[in-house]
Amino acid sequence: MPELPEVETIARGLAQNLTGDVIESVWLGSKPEPLKSPPGEIVSTLERARIAGVRRVGKHIVVDLSRQSSVVSRQKKPKQQAQWIVHLGMTGRLLIAQPDVAVAKHTHAILRLRSGRELRFVDPRRFGRLAVVRHGFQAPGSEPLEVGVESFAGLFHQRKTPIKSALLNQSLLSGIGNIYADESLFRAGVRPRRRAASLTRAELQRLYVAVQEVLSEAIAAGGSSVSDYVDSNGDAGFFQFQHRVYGREGEPCLVCRTPIKRIVIAGRSAHYCPKCQR
Numbered sequence: 001m002p003e004l005p006e007v008e009t010i011a012r013g014l015a016q017n018l019t020g021d022v023i024e025s026v027w028l029g030s031k032p033e034p035l036k037s038p039p040g041e042i043v044s045t046l047e048r049a050r051i052a053g054v055r056r057v058g059k060h061i062v063v064d065l066s067r068q069s070s071v072v073s074r075q076k077k078p079k080q081q082a083q084w085i086v087h088l089g090m091t092g093r094l095l096i097a098q099p100d101v102a103v104a105k106h107t108h109a110i111l112r113l114r115s116g117r118e119l120r121f122v123d124p125r126r127f128g129r130l131a132v133v134r135h136g137f138q139a140p141g142s143e144p145l146e147v148g149v150e151s152f153a154g155l156f157h158q159r160k161t162p163i164k165s166a167l168l169n170q171s172l173l174s175g176i177g178n179i180y181a182d183e184s185l186f187r188a189g190v191r192p193r194r195r196a197a198s199l200t201r202a203e204l205q206r207l208y209v210a211v212q213e214v215l216s217e218a219i220a221a222g223g224s225s226v227s228d229y230v231d232s233n234g235d236a237g238f239f240q241f242q243h244r245v246y247g248r249e250g251e252p253c254l255v256c257r258t259p260i261k262r263i264v265i266a267g268r269s270a271h272y273c274p275k276c277q278r
């Protein structure tokens with residue numbers, strides 16, 4: 001499943017490739033699951049809209065749309081900005097393709113662009129979601145790369161759940177998934193099962209720094225392969241980020257050589273070093 005760094009990388013790639021283009025027409029498939037807004041509303045919002053920008057909010061890709069309307073531009077009030085929101089779910093991908101490229105199985109939406117290209121949404125498992133909103137989209141939780149250390153610490157105050165579960169709680173922090181939660185806890189030296197409220201001020205400070213570092217490094221690692229990901233089906237590029245604990249059960253800790261442990265917390269696996277993490 002794409003996590004925050006992957007979504008950030010994809011959003012940057014789409015922004016580079018699509019900003020300024022205009023959506024001429026939209027085709028939607030017949031499967032209802034991927035459509036979180038009524039199909040007619042998606043089509044009417046997207047068609048003839050200009051792509052003003054693409055960015056990440058939490059784990060959502062937000063496509064800012066603008067509309068060339070003489071009526072609107074003559075008015076003093078700010079132009080109403082609709083947005084196209086894409087959540088990739090488990091297996092969703094946005095592909096930029098030339099129209100003569102065969103349409104892949106499990107394609108649920110095709111946007112035909114003025115540049116002659118198509119933007120296609122492909123999702124075999126159909127956990128991805130497409131929606132349109134008329135006013136500013138907001139993710140439910142705080143943005144991990146923008147939240148301050150005080151607000152970050154406040155999120156975990158008096159919270160009785162394991163810190164790992166709190167990090168995954170999207171209403172607290174938006175966009176942190178299993179991999180980066182494990183990696184952040186390792187760098188902070190905090191065991192995943194610790195009650196969130198039990199973390200000391202110093203531990204919260206370390207965790208804050210760790211989350212920033214892990215996400216930033218992963219974004220940097222993914223950044224070099226933006227065009228591959230967007231233009232084709234390459235999931236390559238994201239593997240440059242070396243996991244220190246995630247997926248390394250039984251392998252030696254890169255710091256102290258103790259075998260990495262794997263446990264299950266609320267149905268999700270958690271990986272940690274029993275010596276480096278307390």
Ligand SMILES: [Zn+2]
Pocket residue numbers: 253254255256257258273274275276277
């Ligand atoms: Zn260790």
